[in-house]
Amino acid sequence: MTLFKSLGLAAALSMSAAVVSADGHDPLSVGFIYVGPVGDYGWSYQHDQGRLAVEEHFGDAVETSFVESVPEGDSERVIRRMAQEGADLIFTTSFGYMTPTNRVAAQFPDTYFEHATGYQRADNVSTYSGRFYEGRTVQGILAGHMTESNIIGYIASFPIPEVIRGINAAYLAAKEVNPDVEFRIVWVSTWFDPGKEADAANTLIEQGADVIMQHTDSTAPMTIAEATWEGLAEGETGVYAFGQASDMMEFGPTARLSSIIDDWAPYYIERVQAALDGTWESEDAWHGLDEGMTSIGAFNANIPADVRKEAMDAAIQISGGTRHSFTGPINWQNGEVWLEEGETADDGTLLGMNRYVEGIEGTVPN
Amino acid sequence: MDFSALDPLALIVSLIIAATPLVLAATGELVVEKSGVLNLGVEGMMIMGAVIGFIVSVEIGNPVLGFAGAALASAALALIFGFLTQVLLSNQVATGLALTLFGLGLAALLGQSYTGIRPPSTGDVFPEALSTVPVIGPLLFSYDWVVYFALIMVGAVWWFLNKTRGGLILRAVGEGHDAAHALGYRVVAIRMAAIAFGGALAGMGGAYLSLVRVPQWSEGMTAGIGWIALAIVVFASWKPGRVILGAWLFGGVTILQLNIQAANLNILGILALALAGVAVVMLLVQIRSLTRHKVIQIVMVFSFALLALVLALSWPDFRLDSAYLSMTPYLTTIIVLVALSGDKTRRALNAPASLGRVFHASA
Amino acid sequence: MLRLEPRRSPSQAMVWLTPILAVLATMIAGGGLFMALGKDPVDAIYTIFVDPLLDPYSLPEIFVKAAPLILIAIGLSYGFRAGIWNIGAEGQFIMGAIAGAAVGLAFYGTAGVWLLPLMALAGIVAGYLWAMIPALLRVKFGTNEILVSLMLVYVADQFLRAMVNGPLRNPQGFNFPESRLFHDSAQLPILFDGTRVHLGVAIAVIIALIAALILSRHIIGYNVRLMGSAPRAAMFSGVKPPRMVIFCLGLSGALAGLAGLFEAAGPMGQLTPTLPQGYGFTAIIVAFLGRLNPLGIIAAGFVMALTYIGGENAQLALGLPKAAISVFQGMLLFFLLGLDIFVRYRIAPKRREVA
Known part of the structure; x- marks a missing residue:
């Protein structure tokens, strides 16, 4: 314990x-x-x-x-x-x-x-x-390939930049590998409410989503996705989901495609070391796959080898700096141009992100 | 606006499932309140049921025993409340609040090593052949046993309260404990039984969360649902049948809200619909007192005020914070309360007169 | 067999003895709990009950925590004495905080000593008006005020969410659902440097003392007591129940609203959806623990705050889980509420009728 x-x-x-x-x-x-x-x-x-x-x-x-x-x-x-x-x-x-x-x-x-x-x-x-959105890009690739209904459900907490960034990153990646993909987004206005998150997952599944992403903290959506696999005949598939913050493997041994793991250990060790050495200084750390603060959990065995490779490559390219989750051309939802061909997003825009990119339906609350 | 994304059938099915814990807990609390006792510790008893139901199911591997264990554990917890309020005559409001605090803590302690485990599943009652019949199948035959049990309990409680001698005595105790005592009824014993029964049902409602609806154990997972159950009892004006209506209304608002979002619908249009729904519910509830124009006035004024508020706040783009939608069941409950109490004869039939008052035999 | 027999008059000895007995009983039961969790029971209980009182850091924090509890409980106690049950103080607390904060934010950046009183007034009025809903419904329609006031808590909570998501949201806050920080003129001054003891704490204690005086010396206090103990006699002596309902609910609403504003303009310094901590509900317990007596409420508020602060210290120092603290608090309340009976009743051997 x-x-x-x-x-x-x-x-x-x-x-x-x-x-x-x-x-x-x-x-x-x-x-x-x-x-x-x-x-x-x-x-x-x-x-x-x-x-x-x-x-x-x-x-x-x-x-x-x-x-x-x-x-x-x-x-x-x-x-x-x-x-x-x-x-x-x-x-x-x-x-x-x-x-x-x-x-x-x-x-x-x-x-x-x-x-x-x-x-x-x-x-x-x-x-x-x-930079959890980097992980969302990898998730988006997996989700885009694995969905059969082309509907991906997204359980979101509060309309803050961090959450909107994740939605946009996942959507862009999914759209790239699967142009027919559609996102259904539900805002639950809570970080942790297993009952409500479970209801949200069920709602999305009823509306045809067969891959669920979440930006809330409980493991309920994963559990719900896992339950759809019970009693299926050979060859049938249930609903997939992704672990959020932690790996959540034990909650969805079949349903879990992969996960974004918040791995704070390297940063904590680095900062404690700095404090011990007397070299600690105030800074603004925004670390991603490269530094290991965001990491990608093991892939589901059902993922075909080529998809697996594509997702892996994306992760490697992102962490190597040769790929950015937000690379132009990207327009905002209203058609306004954000990034030109080949242009990548600056951190300022990312940190203040408060609207969807083109192609996502619905409106950001408030 | 495209409503085709909303499948009414699926909506109703998920609503019935989401409402089941509320139906159970509210029915239990209704009996408690009918006996003249106000137990505000529903949340604490529910989470106790959630954790014990989960532990028993996982350890024994049988969810039915899990529900039984949950009922027993929460009844035992409720009896602490009963002992304090009935024997030691402590204040019911304060004791109920303390019970919630205690229950939330105890459940979290007990459940510590049970996070990250999946409980054995509670299967559907009817064979798939039956539950896949178009329309009727999912609507009537696609649930697990607890859903049916909850509805049966509502019927049983109605029957008990209205058709049996025991129910008559229970109501008599709730209406006037001194008179009931004078008639030779054992007020304290009857109330203790009601409190234990209320605890048992609240516990089963909690277990439904951890074993079926979510299904997993996590600390604080009831997230305020016990308080909603309390509201439903009032909304139902202490009538068992209306508990179902209330649970569907309260549960329905959440489900509807999620569906509206998932289907990308404009929330304001839906809100107008929701208001219409509220009006219909009001009509159903108040059908007999509608002749009293005062009631109609109140309802109209409230509804229009609400609508005006909503429109004003959403101007100019007519989008609305979902918080306003979440308020509607509570506001509706208040309107129902007012409508009920405006009518003196009917009030007497509903709210137990001794609700919350201390009883001591020799006092 | 034993039975409970009413005393002719409340036992003065028991008034003092039962809380002590309750604390002792909690220590024994809680000690058992902590032992079961593998902690040193003596150490744990010392950390919760004694340590915060000796520690120069925790002591002022007890005051900060106790202030809103006392302020709300004082207001509630008048109503409870008169048999008027406002259990929606949490909602009035929230509305007071919203209104006060809205005033503070409307004058954002404007310096002036008038601003805080204006905010306090807004908080009081908002709490009062919110409490007038159950009050007027009860007076006009006989609607049960327990239930209406409880329902309004949830409405207020949702309203707070809507406000911090909308009109009152920090324009520079990246969409995070919270208001901006109040500027200096809109924040309660700190009484002692290095602590968080703000002006609101002093005001809470002063109000409690005034309430004690009114209850024992003023005609309003007399009427309140009379209506609670002998409603019919009160009516004959000219007390009008509707007025009493409006007075009691209004008072508790106003004080709860003030407490809400104090919390927003004091320790929080801004309006956030996490502002409501359940003070309005905990204050109900405090009111009863204090036996609805203003001085008792002050004591009960401090005991309650002590268990919160001590509980946190125990988490930090001993690694006790938060859940164990809340079980411990629950036990303390059970014992306090349960043993209270010995003030008005005594145990006597059961009389057997001779057959």
Whole structure:
């Protein structure tokens, strides 16, 4: 049970019982704040995997602690508490922690803060996030090839740039390999509500989708897709889905085509190392397949070899810098030209993306 | 506008499934409230049922036993509430809220090692030959046993409350506990039984989430559904048959919302439809009191106010935040409440007079 | 066999003794729970109950957490005494926060000492008006205010979502559903440097003290108490129930709205969909734990806040899962609510009729 693993180390953080590492220095104290339970098998789970990797990598040189299920509206106290307890480096892992993180950081200039997915920085506040849209491109290729109904269902959370980017990237890739493909997008206005996500998946399946993508945190859509495979005759296929944030293999052994895995471990290790070395500086990290913050989970055995190769190649090209998820010609939904032939998107546009590309039907809420 | 993407049949089928946990929990709470007790801990009892149902199913491999276990566990949890409110005379509102807090925590603790597991599946009752008959097949024969069980329970509760001596006594206790006590009925025992029954059904509703509708266990998975069940009891004006109507309305709004989006339809047009639907539901519910023009006035004013608000907020492009659609069932419930209470004779037949009041035999 | 026998008058000893007994019982049961989870029970209980009181960081946080609970519970207690059940304080809290925030955002960038009072007024009015819906429906149509006020919580919650997605959304916020940060003039001043104790905390405590005074000394307080204990006598002495309903619901709505504004303009500094933390519901428990007595409510608010802060500390320091804390809180409430009976009842051996 992951919940209790860090007990000994976490306990050391509190009170005065400072553990001293082998070389005589105080260990670096690293705190993590999660928005969900570490057992969500999605977003928070992956961050906790990153924390465990830090412990594994640095051993006695660090001690880590975490608080799970911290409501965003009530997070400033927890962040402050961590800083007050002497944490040297604090990772706050939800967008809603942005303002509280910056407020606390202003009062603790000697503590380093790392805020995931936000855009506000300070001298002691870095931001970091993954270029998950790169993974969406790979998913789009797989989905475009594997769909038979040519309808792909997409469960989206909130109309923020990150989510819209993912939809656009997946759509462009799917359209390229399968010009007949059509996206059905459902906004559920939540990051985590298994019941609602399950209903959304069912709705999309009823409307003909045979591949489901999700940008929400629960494993419910995967479970629903898996259920469509039960009792099928030889040669029939059910609905496919993709793991989101974590691999989700155990939830859809048949249905899962692949997954986007948020692998925070390399970044966390890098930043902890920087803090240990005294070279930590505020920066804005936006890492993708290349740096390994976004990684692609194993492919389903049902994927034909040529499709597999095509998707693999795309992943390799993206991480090698020879392919970009958004390469022209691309128009916006209203026909306005965005990128000319061969032109690639700049990060500024990507970070502020608030509309669909041409070909996607429907409107972005608000 | 292209409505062809909406398959009404599929819509109804998914609506019935989505509404099943609500039907179960609301029916249970209805009995509790009829006995004069207000238990606000439905959410806590549901999530307890979700986790215990899941654990038992996975460990024993039999989902039917899972549902039974869920019913027992949630009934036991409900009895804590019963003991506190009936024997120790604590306040029902506060105790119910505490029960939710306790249930959510306990369920999360118990379920820790059960995330990432798939439960044994609960199959459909009828053979495929029957469920694939056009129209009637999916509509009537395509469900698992719990769906039918829930509907049967509604019928059974109706029968019990209206046609049996036991039901009469239960209602008497809810209407006036002192009078019932004077007549020699054991108020506390009867209420304890009702509370346990309510807990059992809430637990089964929760188990339906974790074993059928989602099917998996995750912390906090009830996500507020227990509160909706409470609203449905009120919407149904304590009549079992209307619980089904209420559950379909509340469940339907979510399902409809998802379908509208998936089919790329303009939400405002749909909203007008939804309002029309609400009006129809109101008509059905209020058919007998429509002669009372006051009620009509209220309904009209509310509906038009709502429509005006909606139009004003969506100007100029007439797109609307789905949040407004999510409000409609609650607003409808309030309108129903007002309409019901405007009519004195009918009010007496519906809301239990002793609801939420403390009873002590020698007091 | 034992039976419960009403006391002639509430036992003063029990008024003080039962909370202590309840806390002790919770410590025993909670200790067992923590032991089952493989933690040192003494350490855990010390971390939850004692440590936050000694720690200069946690103590002010208890005040910050307790303030909205106390403010809302005070308002509710008047109604509860008079038999008027507003359980929709959460909704009034949300509406107060939205209205106050809207005012703050409308004057974005405008400096002035008048802005905060104006925001507070907007919060109070919005909470009051939201509470007037169940109040007027009850007065005019006899509609049950418990249920109407509860329904309105969900409506308010959806309204908040719509507002932060639409009119009040931060124009520079990349579509994220939240408002911009309030500028300095629209944020509550901090009372003690280095803490988050804001002006709202002081106001909450002052309001609680005034409420205590009114309840014991003023005719309104007398009428409230009378209507709760003897409604008929109250009517004869000239108390008009409809007025009482409007007064009690309005008061609780106004205070809940004020608490909502304090939360938005204080610790949050902006309007976000995560603003409602269930304070409106927790305050109901606080009101009862405080036995509907303003001073008791202050104490209960602090105990409740203590378990939140202590619980968080225990998560951080001992790695206790959040779920264990919420079970622990549930147990504490059960014991407090359950043992309360000994104030008004005592245990006596069951009398057997001689056959």
